[in-house]
Amino acid sequence: MTALADQVVELGASLFARRITSGRTGNISVRDGDRVLLTPTGVSLGALDELSVLSADGEHLSGPAPTKEAFLHLAMYRARPGASAVVHTHSTHSVAVSCMAGLDPGDVLPPLTAYYAMRVGALPLVPYHAPGDASLGALAEEMAREHHALLLANHGPIAAGGDLAAAADAVEEIEETARIFLLLRNTATTPLTPGQVAALRR
Numbered sequence: 001m002t003a004l005a006d007q008v009v010e011l012g013a014s015l016f017a018r019r020i021t022s023g024r025t026g027n028i029s030v031r032d033g034d035r036v037l038l039t040p041t042g043v044s045l046g047a048l049d050e051l052s053v054l055s056a057d058g059e060h061l062s063g064p065a066p067t068k069e070a071f072l073h074l075a076m077y078r079a080r081p082g083a084s085a086v087v088h089t090h091s092t093h094s095v096a097v098s099c100m101a102g103l104d105p106g107d108v109l110p111p112l113t114a115y116y117a118m119r120v121g122a123l124p125l126v127p128y129h130a131p132g133d134a135s136l137g138a139l140a141e142e143m144a145r146e147h148h149a150l151l152l153a154n155h156g157p158i159a160a161g162g163d164l165a166a167a168a169d170a171v172e173e174i175e176e177t178a179r180i181f182l183l184l185r186n187t188a189t190t191p192l193t194p195g196q197v198a199a200l201r202r
């Protein structure tokens with residue numbers, strides 16, 4: 001395996017061990033030159049071995065069959081030419097928030113902490129699509145042009161980053177902030193002010 005593939009296997013084991021995604025859910029990809037290495041379909045992130053290799057336009061070049069959510073990863077790369085990695089999970093608290101009524105679809109979570117504001121920023125909600133509905137790819141691509149992280153309704157977060165660590169950090173930050181948000185429901189809270197958020201993004 002290449003060093004990049006090793007990093008994907010290591011990240012998958014770490015996310016799985018910490019229950020950021022469980023069962024055989026979640027998928028990771030990384031750009032390797034003009035190819036994309038992607039976690040295979042039907043495999044736990046905790047037990048990755050060989051990765052699927054795709055061309056940039058989604059042709060399966062070698063390795064096992066890729067995750068059925070490969071189209072989402074490719075949509076993120078098309079929308080964000082500077083992105084080198086994409087992480088998608090079905091993290092419990094993020095999924096819980098993605099099922100709530102009355103969310104602001106343009107920005108689902110408040111900026112409760114500086115790390116969230118820096119690593120995620122605004123988190124728009126992508127309306128629900130049934131598994132395998134390819135129109136989700138077109139919509140995610142459109143929304144990802146403005147945002148490196150998205151929350152798929154009734155499904156989970158997806159984030160692109162300049163490297164694997166950045167993409168994983170964003171997904172983990174979404175999950176932790178979703179957890180804090182749920183802990184604070186029914187509690188008056190003081191999110192960061194727009195001025196404080198703007199200062200962090202400078």
Ligand SMILES: [Zn+2]
Pocket residue numbers: 026069088089090155156
């Ligand atoms: Zn998914």
